[in-house]
Amino acid sequence: MAFTEAARWGECCQEAGLDQRPAVCARVSTGCYTAEGAGDIPSLSDFEDAYQGQWGSFRDYAEQPADDIGLTDGWPEEAERYFDWGAWTHNLRFDYAVPDAPPTEGCPCSATSELA
Numbered sequence: 001m002a003f004t005e006a007a008r009w010g011e012c013c014q015e016a017g018l019d020q021r022p023a024v025c026a027r028v029s030t031g032c033y034t035a036e037g038a039g040d041i042p043s044l045s046d047f048e049d050a051y052q053g054q055w056g057s058f059r060d061y062a063e064q065p066a067d068d069i070g071l072t073d074g075w076p077e078e079a080e081r082y083f084d085w086g087a088w089t090h091n092l093r094f095d096y097a098v099p100d101a102p103p104t105e106g107c108p109c110s111a112t113s114e115l116a
Contacts, residue, residue: 008041015044023051032097050097058098062089 016024027033027047034046055061063085066072072080 005039005041008039012041012044016047020047020051023047023054026099027051027097030097030099052096058093058096059085059089062092 013021013024024042024044024047027050028040028042034043035041036043052061066088072083075083
């Protein structure tokens with residue numbers, strides 16, 4: 001990695017902060033991110049707009065917005081019982097880039113913990 005690119009990564013990682021660095025690396029690892037300029041440095045404002053937090057599973061995440069919008073409010077009990085959460089969650093996942101866990105290697109931010 002060229003010195004100037006390493007310096008830009010360092011600035012990005014420092015700006016992201018210790019708490020968000022693993023999530024930024026995870027987003028970069030999916031390949032579904034917006035880069036700033038001509039390189040591979042992620043846009044932190046784009047990351048902040050897209051970031052939905054860390055969840056134990058995608059199903060845990062999927063149930064939260066379903067509750068927020070009242071997806072099954074007013075449904076008869078039988079309909080709620082037979083709703084296929086697995087299929088709904090599977091289909092919803094296509095709308096997101098969902099890394100299973102933040103990478104600890106291979107991302108320049110993972111090597112910059114001493115910057116904070």
